[in-house]
Amino acid sequence: MTTGPIRNHVLRMMSFMLVGMLTQTLYALVDIWWVSRLGKEAIAAVSVASNLMFVVLAVSQTLGVGVVALVSQAFGAKNERQVQYLFNQAQAQSIAAALLFLLIGYAGKDYYAARLAGDAITAGLASQFLAWFIPAQSLLFLMTGLGSALRGIGAMKPGLIAQVGSVLLNMLLAPFLIFGWLGAPALGVAGAALATFLATLSAVLGLVWYLGRASTYLRIDWAQWRPDWALWRRMLSIGLPSGAEFLIMSLILGLIYWVIRPFGAEAQAGFGIGMRIMQAGFMPAVALSFAVAAVAGQNYGAGHHQRVRQSFTESAKLNIGFMLLFTLVCQLAPALMMGWFSSEPTVVTVGADYLRYISWNYVASGLIMVAAGVFQGLGNTLPSLLASASRLLSFVLPVLWLAGREGFQLHQVWIASAISVGLQMVLSLALLRREFRRKLTAPGAG
Template identity: 45%
Template sequence: MRDLTQGPIPKHVVAMSVPIAAGMLLQTLYFFIDLYFVARLGNAALAGVGTAGNVMFVVFALTQALGVGTGALVSQAVGRKDQPEANLVFNQSVGMGAWMAAATILGGYALSGPYMTMLGADAATAQAGTTFLYWFLPGLALQFPMVVMGSALRGTGIVKPTMVVQMLTVLLNAALAPVLIAGWGTGHALGVAGAGLATSIATLAGNVVLAVYFVRLEKYVRFDPSQWAPRLATWKRLLSIGVPAGGEFAAMAVFTGTVYGIAGTFGPEAQAGFGIGSRINQMIFLPAMAVAFAAAPIVGQNYGAKHAGRVRETFRVSAIASALIMLAITLACQFEAESMAHIFTSDPAVVEVTATFLRVISWNFIAMGIVFTCSSTFQGLGNTWPSLLSMGGRVSVFVVLAFWLSHQPGFQLRQLWLLSVATATLQALFSLWLVRGQFRSRLGASAAADPARA
């Protein structure tokens, strides 16, 4: 366990965010490795895997609900020096994660075909996406135990073991992708099925390694099967924090699904271009997201310890750092958009869609950095409903206006990207206002007990 209630806040932010960024980078490389080899299979396969990848947002909504609730309650318990409570929360999350993993498998196999038929630009795209999902779903289900273990460790201030495990899984995935997708060394190319299978195998291996770490080395929170049976009071506390956070990802799934559906009217090249652009976004967002994610356990421990001044300072330091990082990323996208697209495809039509998307959408990066920081602050405070209100408001406005624009004469995809920039800016302003309100209502009572303010 690492005590985040003492010492300089900027030092804690850096120490937490660097391993988190490395772990997130490696996790994102899963999708880039698959995308690189899938792109060699043609635009239908690329569009199919990209469209199918939106299912990740749905599953990530569930893992986010579980992980955020776990991390928030564990970090607050650590701040109060209440180890039995931290251990109970962790083990209840293990049990809940098992139920969610089972639901992912059953629901995923039942709905993959209808989902791809609805969103695929053509029959070939739908078939490719469905095949990919059938082999990818086990890997998605295995995200639940991985998230539970990683979130519990992050709540205790420990992030390096999770990063190391993610590194190992990415290396395994990188080795399996060319073998399973392209048939290197075997002569049996599985195509898009191999992309899903490679990720599933690698994720399974990562779970095994992280579980071994918990059994042999972790002391603060440990596996205790006697605490896995549902305790409704603890589940309620986990879900009251986690469900709104999961709702944010669900809203993003609606957002992305809307764009894929509208882009499909422009053909598989448009869907493929948006898919590549979205994956590039996921990677280049990582430094700012890591800073924001590091804020959650720091805020949580200091909120649990009633250090109001340190909570405010964590938000301020994280928000400024995220904004500066996003400014640098925005400039990179303005000048290197085509170069980024060419890493994955040489199709001029796909490159054009990707480059246009990156140039326009990058103008919302600073706003999104602020949104990420606000969201993590809400998590640390144990109230994620403001995040859901902020994201839900943005997505609702975007979806309504996007469908209206798509039916206007002369509609172009560029208009969707501009709409996204406008709604993201409004979301950032709204989130800042909500953070200010939460600080007034939740930190006022603890300010008098805060040595930093004294």
């Protein structure tokens, strides 16, 4: 990706990433669509429990971003031995993280459900869902270790095939395990999580099988699994700011679930469905972020600084087009999309209002993601973290103040969120411009 048109490389990487991300989003959409047949408490329970996914994303990003940055730079410099070593170190690191998350998750799942759920019924259902959702999320660390190295060398197809296969299996298993079709156990919300666990496990096993047979020089070498603490610290130092961004996102979502508890399970269910729809629409921006990280990283490693700048420009143009289209859809037909997942009027109204207000920040959110991808490619994600942390001041504090006032309404939360994202975009782009001046040669010189 160090030669040829930048836009073509970005679009190629994005196309693979987009299909993969869409399949991951389908996990959430399939779960919520089937679970909605169990009632608003079940929807709220799965929504509250699934917020834990952002904690997983925070940790997996911490692991994966450093791997992508270092592998793409080593690959761009044609250092195959270093790429192989980084790959094996990444596997050891991801397995350690998976085991730690599994232990902590099971120890705190009941407390987590009780603190965020709007009522006792919702809390009980959330705990049931987490019993299988936690091990399913643990497997995502293994997917990160395998997929990040492949993404760093530009090999997108294996991960895509694994993800598509797993989502198809999830779609097949979910109704049987939720409702007990054809004699299968009727597990309710727990069945949705079990289906996700089995599907994710199949994806991990598929990638391991591929690496054992493929011609790529990425090979599992147990001798290289002994922790290289200096390298681990380096990978984590690159990935930690990016992971912290997802942790901040998890905290913000947790705050929202907490402040809207007085409005009941209907409000939490409406917000949960609206979030799933928004996440689905954001997939082009997320895919662009991952794509530009690899493209910028390889060109930065090869010393092609002007191409790094071009990778941001081309990705930003594509992002604006995608996000404007999604904004228009959410302005014109939010209730129609909500109606696919729930027939309860209050749930639909809450979700539709959320989408209508929050869609005003879609373009800004997409630009933030693209900038974050470039920061990853440059190997410095701290500026992106600083921009995300700004929302702790511009969103969290105002919402806590509003929630304590008489006459507090849900739409005030959505407006505060949209404004805070706009401010974050301004800061993120300013920091990216500063990073370009610090690390890249003048246009035309690199």
